[in-house]
Amino acid sequence: MSGMGSTARPSRPPGRWWRQWGEETVAAYLFLLPSLIIFIVFTFFPAAYSLVVSLFRWNMPGTPVFVGVENYVYLFTDAVEAPIFWRSFFNTFYFALGVPINLAVSLLIALLLNRRLRGVGVYRTVFFLPTITSMVAVSVVWLWLFHPAQYGLFNSFLVQLGLPIQRWLRDPVLAMPCLIAIGVWYGMGYNIIIFLAGLQSIPRTYYEAAMIDGAGQVSLFRYITWPLLGPTLFFVLTVGMINSLKAFTEIDVMTQGGPLNSTTTLAYYLYQNAFQFFQMGKASAVAVLLFIMLFLLTWIQFRFVDRSVHYE
Amino acid sequence: MNDAARRSKWPRRQKLLLDGLWYVVVTLLALSVMLPFVWMISTSLKSQNEIFSYPPTWIPQQPQWQNYVEVWQKAPFGRYFLNSIIVALSVTVGQLTACVLAAYPFARMNFKGKNVMFLVFLSTTMISSQVTLVPSYLIMRSMNWIDHYQALIVPFLASAFGVFMIRQSFRTIPRELEEAAKLDGCGRLRFLVQILLPLCKPVLASLALFIFMGNWNSYLWPLIVTNRDSMRTLQIGLRYFVSGEGGTQWGIYMAAAVMISLPVILVYFLVQRSFVESMASTGLKDV
Numbered sequence: 219m220s221g222m223g224s225t226a227r228p229s230r231p232p233g234r235w236w237r238q239w240g241e242e243t244v245a246a247y248l249f250l251l252p253s254l255i256i257f258i259v260f261t262f263f264p265a266a267y268s269l270v271v272s273l274f275r276w277n278m279p280g281t282p283v284f285v286g287v288e289n290y291v292y293l294f295t296d297a298v299e300a301p302i303f304w305r306s307f308f309n310t311f312y313f314a315l316g317v318p319i320n321l322a323v324s325l326l327i328a329l330l331l332n333r334r335l336r337g338v339g340v341y342r343t344v345f346f347l348p349t350i351t352s353m354v355a356v357s358v359v360w361l362w363l364f365h366p367a368q369y370g371l372f373n374s375f376l377v378q379l380g381l382p383i384q385r386w387l388r389d390p391v392l393a394m395p396c397l398i399a400i401g402v403w404y405g406m407g408y409n410i411i412i413f414l415a416g417l418q419s420i421p422r423t424y425y426e427a428a429m430i431d432g433a434g435q436v437s438l439f440r441y442i443t444w445p446l447l448g449p450t451l452f453f454v455l456t457v458g459m460i461n462s463l464k465a466f467t468e469i470d471v472m473t474q475g476g477p478l479n480s481t482t483t484l485a486y487y488l489y490q491n492a493f494q495f496f497q498m499g500k501a502s503a504v505a506v507l508l509f510i511m512l513f514l515l516t517w518i519q520f521r522f523v524d525r526s527v528h529y530e
Numbered sequence: 531m532n533d534a535a536r537r538s539k540w541p542r543r544q545k546l547l548l549d550g551l552w553y554v555v556v557t558l559l560a561l562s563v564m565l566p567f568v569w570m571i572s573t574s575l576k577s578q579n580e581i582f583s584y585p586p587t588w589i590p591q592q593p594q595w596q597n598y599v600e601v602w603q604k605a606p607f608g609r610y611f612l613n614s615i616i617v618a619l620s621v622t623v624g625q626l627t628a629c630v631l632a633a634y635p636f637a638r639m640n641f642k643g644k645n646v647m648f649l650v651f652l653s654t655t656m657i658s659s660q661v662t663l664v665p666s667y668l669i670m671r672s673m674n675w676i677d678h679y680q681a682l683i684v685p686f687l688a689s690a691f692g693v694f695m696i697r698q699s700f701r702t703i704p705r706e707l708e709e710a711a712k713l714d715g716c717g718r719l720r721f722l723v724q725i726l727l728p729l730c731k732p733v734l735a736s737l738a739l740f741i742f743m744g745n746w747n748s749y750l751w752p753l754i755v756t757n758r759d760s761m762r763t764l765q766i767g768l769r770y771f772v773s774g775e776g777g778t779q780w781g782i783y784m785a786a787a788v789m790i791s792l793p794v795i796l797v798y799f800l801v802q803r804s805f806v807e808s809m810a811s812t813g814l815k816d817v
Contacts, residue, residue: 246639249632257688263669268665271664271668350794350795352790358772358783374586403563464659466749493667505662513656
């Protein structure tokens, strides 16, 4: 079929190149066109443009000046800037610590919920509720729960226990662990759903056979559930890492990167540079670095998905 | 002697005990997950006095329903709602349309450069929105789209994830159907709209829901492309409402938070089952 279109007849006038493509190809590209235009204008062009802008010194109202890799050097080595940059770099991974914690908690709850008991559906709904709620609304609620005075619910618990009240999100040491805890609470629902799907795809006969051979609960988990859940676990881990690297809303609503930059992640640092200090070049350099990190993660994920297909 | 009797009794008793323990553990966990929601609703019905009294109360002494009225008076939440609905609906309809169109050739047609195009679509999933944030903002500025609906809608009218999800479901429809339709003189577009789409309704519905919820809750982009109060979406409106007033009116803030989360939670309860199922299956297959 497609071969027919490529044999151009000499009698055909020039400029009708699209005829040679064949009707089907032309039609296909017409179908793809709307998406392609959006991708080119709002994804590919900006991505390339980001790289270009990162090579300029550009304080927003002024004109950009080409400086080569100066922005990167500045981020890595400047006496004032580098500590903040490296702090954000560190914080990004500190915040990502929430991902394995989230996985462990979600897996435990998924194992609990993977039973045929009355009312299990209601519980699944409950655990899923945070995930679908707006992050801004949820952040405002947590801001109130973590209120630094005794009116805050958590501080009132502390007082009842006879412990000193804490400043939580306003405490440079506690702010990040608080954000991590909130992240676990918020993201759990999605992971539980994925884990439950993974658990339910493991054939019951495997467990029955092992039980006949006298396997206990622990070895059932160790030798059947854990290995067969591997692909699911890896998927949830990479998706979680990617989302963690992109986290912005909760930080902006609850801490604005503070106190003392203790919750400034790279994504937030990028936002601050671009939209608070209007340093477009520096912000773009951060964007490029963030892109490299996200790209590696996504690439690992795709590689893995390919492999898991072969295992089936 | 006693052994046989014990053996028949124990497992049942043990099972009851285990089930009871299960309910206790899971209920405790569920309650702690629900705690922020309960506290949000409780606070939203409290007077300013009760909020700042110690020890805190769980059940408001006198439910202050006027907190919910005051939200609408203190900030243009009506306008925020309208903006959010306009934007989320436009993005949902537009993105769904573009995805359906793009999914069709990937599922059903042979064309030059198909593999390359597939890679092009796939590669967009590797470029996250944070990375393109600054240039996208610059584009919006140079087109004078800041503070216009276009800025909130147009960049989201394509999604590789949606294309792959729909393509997957198109492929489950037998090819014979298309050949028969073709013989009857049915064109591609007509076949797509009149035959393929109705057959893929469940997938389209859950994708529409994903898009709507994602957009309803989106934050970073609306934050940077809106300056005027009248163009803010609900999420941005709430953020400025809370940070703007000196941060003490917790009853009213919580009332606002309840109202913003409610629409999505209601929709979720309506379509819960299909939503969760499609989330689980697409989450594992695509992305």
